[in-house]
Amino acid sequence: MLPTTCHVYFGSVIGATADGRRAWEPLSEGISPVQGSDRLGPTAVIKSSSKLDHARTGGTLLNLKFTPQVLEGDEGLEKLVQLVRSYFKLSGHHIQFNVVSAKTLRAAQGEPEKYRDLIVRVAGYSDYFCDLSEALQEEIITRTEHVAF
Amino acid sequence: MVDGQIINIMKYSIHDGPGIRTTVFLKGCPLNCQWCHNPESQRFGQELLYRPDRCIGCGLCLEVCPNGAIIAKSGNLKFLRDQCQVCGACCQVCYAGVRELVGKTMSVREVLAEIEKDVVFYDESGGGVTFSGGEAVMQPVFLLEMLKECRKKEIHTAVETCGYVNLEFLQTISEYVNLFLYDLKLMDSQKHQALTGVPNERILENLSWLVKNHSRVIVRVPIIPGINDDEENVALIGEFVTSLKQGQELHLLPYHKAGVDKYQRLGRTYLLPELQSPGHERLEQIAGKLEQLGLKVKIGGGSK
Amino acid sequence: MNERVTKLRQRSLETEAYISAERAELMTEFYRSAGNSSVPVRRALAFKYMLERKEICINPGELIVGERGEAPKATYTYPELCCHTLEDLDILDSRPKISYNVSPQVRDAYEHRIIPYWEGKSMRDLIFAEMSETWKAAYDAGIFTEFMEQRAPGHTVLDDKIYRRGFLEFIADINDHLARLDYLNDVEAYQKQEELKAMRISAEGIILFAERYAEKAKELAQMETDVLRKAELEKIAEICSHVPAHAPRTYWEALQAYWFVHLGVIIELNTWDAFNPGRLDQHLYPFYKQGLAEGTLTEEEAKELLECFWVKFNNQPAPPKVGVTAAESGTYTDFANINSGGLKADGSDGVNDVTYLVLDVIDEMRLLQPSSNIQLSKKNPDRFMRRAARIIRKGWGQPSVFNADTVVEELLRQGKSIEDARQGGTSGCVETGAFGKESYILTGYFNLPKIFELVLHNGLDPKTGLRLGLETGDPKGFSSFAELFAAFKKQLHYFIDVKVKGSNIIERLYAAYMPSPFLSILIDDCIAKAKDYNDGGARYNTNYIQGVGLGSLTDTLSGIRYHVFDQKDLTMEKLLKALEDNFLGHEGVRQLLLNKTPTLEMIMTTPTRSWWTFLTRTILK
Structure with a gap:
């Protein structure tokens, strides 16, 4: 059993759950809750995760998903560094960044509930991909396919 | 104390001022720009x-x-x-x-509590809070209280404004604002009125005062293709801003369609459906022209 | 990436994983003909037997040599731990994702020689025979997984010992301890003797293995017509004669020394997360500095060697599982997660030139294996994080970022010394350990949301109808969230006990029947204690149970607390019906739970606290 498939296996033996998840579907990854009407972006997720007493665990796993545009340019890079430093100031144990591909965005279009935590850069701001109109989602997917570093 | 009419409090704002910020969007605006991407911010009331x-x-x-x-x-x-x-x-x-x-009524204390949640990020990144909207200065009493509280807590403050406000209000809040982000769109007043609903004289006068009397102002020009990106408007903007201050900071904000769906959701009609974002080359061109006039130009909304 | 590395990398990417029966055959051969020996000595003799006979492989253009199997991507099997059936092999060969080719010869070997010997005799068989019915029921129902039913405990990381000492010195140590055994007063003297002997035999095995590589390199050098390659092969021969018998003298020898040790560990047994050089930048830096100063190494050469080293990891796919889990695809990666950055033993900033070199290599190589992470301390400069950030945002998932300061705090809390804590790091996915001195074994994943589901059904598993858990009460009868949560804690503790009881037995089974004397040489204080790694020989012995689904659990608890108990806009009865019907006909309820539930954060911390209380029982023997 591997960490990547465990949420799938464990979910497959559990019926519907009170977080709105349907029967036999995968569990959420990692330590941070993603449902709820107060999703407020990466800083909120980090603050939320920092409430765990990490030093008492043997290790925690926090995954943040971004599209490349959120991290674009020197500024985007600086922000990434600053997010990490802030989380660690709060004694977070681990963080990793999933910079998602256009393929993942397509999947998110098809199954928005599984990608509720996906943040994309829209224009001058970042927003949840699943909250955007289809037209805008298409635009971002096209953009993502062409982002190069 | 007066409460505020708030649309949204957005965390991890990285394009409304330096560092990682929280942007507080206030409801209500004296302008009705046809390209507005936050149409839900224009009217007062829910x-x-x-x-x-x-x-x-x-x-x-x-x-x-x-x-x-x-x-x-x-x-x-x-x-x-x-x-x-x-x-x-x-x-x-x-x-x-x-x-x-x-549109939600929130007290100064409630809004402050939200802002304070991300202090660790402001500290780490040189960020803070930005008051925007709509037009933040249209709720001057609330805004002033917010700014004073943030100042007390040593949180860096930025205010975005369209400038079509009572100069006295700008003057009153001025000492509590670290950074002004001041929008400038069209130099021709008639055209300005046709497209935003108001003439621009007051906007230009207020900017004048602000540049001369406040230590940090960044002029922000949204580039709306076919509307304000013509050579004449660009030149007039450049000349005007340079006349206020040599080397004045100016940001170009490319038009985007992100807000278009919101019109439908509000039961309104978007008046500029054919508009597209300006390409990067176009923005560079405009930036070049403005730099030649002696301005310090940047493309995009973040800043150091 | 120069031409050589490009070729090696390409070959690694293009070669398909396949099952090699070489180890299984040798192991079977050995066991059939082995005489009587103590368990540890027998394992060591088996190890030596394999290393004496297995095929030696040197690929064209390589600078670092050695494959686990007979060629790149040859994937060994470990029938003494778990024996694949023919059905398993067929699934592995044919499954659409993460497949392993099985040649007719391999299948044949399994059918006629390997299965007939090992069927019913593997550790897996032994483990399942010893587990209680309760444990098995919980395991089958997916309440937890058991890591040791397919793979050896392992899951540890090396420190700097092999860069300072060779195996001849380890043998000298071992002999010294043998000489000092007190047969008069120490009741364990004989056991210790056998374990030490086993370690010595294993050490001899690895030295011998390297010498065979030296031989092969010499042979190839003699036949080589290309002048440059000939010189390289001669150099390789020289290096393989020197390490790992002696401590490495140069950067190149250091990398080769580690690689032989790595192969030793993964040939002996299929340990979790293979093996791991740990704080590689710290270990290589003195060699790097010296080489540059002496003019015997250039930056380019250092990078090239490191890139050749990287390819080696990628050539060793993770050994595939048997049974139920074989039908699911897994991954080829075996989680060797190399650490960069962090702190030195004296607490100062550990980032050095080799750290940046490693980052460059990670950026260029883009291989599945090895994995990589950075250890970021407040003492490390921002430019280090920025450099890593440039790689991160390219989006292929590496490196991950660890808080070195929190890692140190965690290790201190577990009772490690400050120096051991600072020289530790993280491995596998996110597990913290004191490198070179700790056995931090994973016992399995724990299905937190499933246990909660049992609570909602008074201990019954709705999927199978079996009574799996305690009768903690009809949830419709709970009058407060506190009551529900108390029931959950009860259920949770019950299953932790079941799991821990099982793990305690499994541990003893490995100690008694499947020690790993070679690995034991590498981890302190096995030699000093004359105790095997699988028997508590390490300085620190920690067990982990990994809780899974904390996010889902928090959302679930939030939903119930908010709607059923606080707002009272949903009754427990209605909720249970909606869940039973999988929300069909109850879409409104589902949307309510999804969209109108604020996250109640204090809930998230609570399971972890009660979790911790019970985990401390198993820690620190």
Whole structure:
């Protein structure tokens, strides 16, 4: 059993759950809750995760998903560094960044509930991909396919 | 103390000033720019956002509506916006997120509590809070209180403004604002009026005062293709701003279509559906022209 | 990436994983003909037997040599731990994702020689025979997984010992301890003797293995017509004669020394997360500095060697599982997660030139294996994080970022010394350990949301109808959230006990029947204690149970607390019906739970606290 498939296996033996998840579907990854009407972006997720007493665990796993545009340019890079430093100031144990591909965005279009935590850069701001109109989602997917570093 | 009419408090704002910021969007604006990407910010008072594509047909909204604004028609639920009094009863029972009230009354303390949650990020990144909207200065008493509180807590403050406000208000808040982000769109006053609803004399006068009397102002020019990106307007903007201050900082904000759906959700019509974002080359061109006039130009909304 | 590395990398990417029966055959051969020996000595003799006979592989253009199997991507099997059936092999060969080719010869070997010997005799068989019915029921129902039913405990990381000492010195140590055994007063003297002997035999095995590589390199050099390659092969021969018998003298020798040790560990047994050089930048830096100063190494050469080293990891796919889990695809990666950055033993900033070199290599190589992470301390400069950030945002998932300061705090809390804590790091996915001195074994994943589901059904598993858990009460009868949560804690503790009881037995089974003397040489204080790694020989012995689904659990608890108990806009009865019907006909309830539930954060911390209380029982023997 591997960490990547465990949420799938464990979910497959559990019926519907009170977080709105349907029967036999995968569990959420990692330590941070993603449902709820107060999703407020990466800083909120980090603050939320920092409430765990990490030093008492043997290790925690926090995954943040971004599209490349959120991290674009020197500024985007600086922000990434600053997010990490802030989380660690709060004694977070681990963080990793999933910079998602256009393929993942397509999947998110098809199954928005599984990608509720996906943040994309829209224009001058970042927003949840699943909250955007289809037209805008298409635009971002096209953009993502062409982002190069 | 006066409460504020708030649309949204957005965390991890990285394009509304330096560092990682929280942007507080206030409701109500004296302008009605045709390209506005936050149409829900223009009117004062609550409005109803309606997204029928999410409807699951449970009919709870119909049951609770006291004004007959929701009816069932050939198996579907239909919204009669003219009847709607924006009481919000339907929003309480819509679990699918079809109906949402935009515009919320919040006290200074409530807003401050939200802002304070991200202090560690401001510290780490040189960020802070940005008051925007709508037009933040249209709620001057609330805004002043907020700024004073942030100053007390040593949180860096930025205010975005369209400039079509009472100069006295700008003057009063000035000492509590670390950074002004001042929008400038069109130099021709008649054209300005046609496209935003108001003439621009006051905007230009206020900017004059601000540049001369405040230590940090960044002029922000949204580039709307076909509307304000012509050579003449660009040149006039450049000359005007340079006349106020040599080497003045100016940011170009490319038009984007992100807000277009919101018009539909508000039951309004978007007047510029054919508009596209300007390409990067175009922006570079404009930036070049302005730099030649002696301005310090940047493309995009973040800043150091 | 120069031409050589490009070729090696390409070959690694293009070669398909396949099952090699070489180890299984040798192991079977050995066991059939082995005489009587103590368990540890027998394992060591088996190890030596394999290393004496297995095929030696040197690929064209390589600078670092050694494959686990007979060629790149040859994937060994470990029938003494778990024996694949023919059905398993067929699934592995044919499954659409993460497949391993099985040649007719391999299948044949399994059918006629390997299965007939090992069927019913593997550790897996032994483990399942010893587990209680309760444990098995919980395991089958997916309440937890058991890591040791397919793979050896392992899951540890090396420190700097092999860069300072060679195996001849380890043998001298071992002999010294043998000489000092007190047969008069120490009741364990004989056991210790056998373990030490086993370690010595294993050490001889690895030295011998390297010498065979030296031989092969010499042979190839003699036949080589290309002048440059000939010189390289001669150099390789020289290096393989020197390490790992002696401590490495140069950067190149250091990398080769580690690689032989790595192969030793993964040939002996299929340990979790293979093996791991740990704080590689710290270990290589003195060699790097010296080489540059002496003019015997250039930056380019250092990078090239490191890139050749990287390819080696990628050539060793993770050994595939048997049974139920074989039908699911897994991954080829074996989680060797190399650490960069962090702190030195004296607490100062550990980032050095080799750290940046490693980052460059990670950026260029883009291989599945090895994995990589950075250890970021407040003492490390921002430019280090920025450099890593440039790689991160390219989006292929590496490196991950760890808080070195929190890692140190965690290790201190577990009772490690400050120096051991600072020289530790993280491995596998996110597990913290004191490198070179700790056995931090994973016992399995724990299905937190499933246990909660049992609570909602008074201990019954709705999927199978079996009574799996305690009768903690009809949830419709709970009058407060506190009551519900108390029931959950009860259920949770019950299953932790079941799991821990099982793990305690499994541990003893490995100690008694499947020690790993070679690995034991590498981890302190096995030699000093004359105790095997699988028997508590390490300085620190920690067990982990990994809780899974904390996010889902928090959302679930939030939903119930908010709607059923606080707002009272949903009754427990209605909720249970909606769940039973999988929300069909209850879409409103589902949307309510999804969209109208604020996250109640204090809930998230609570399971972890009660979790911790019970985990401390198993820690620190």
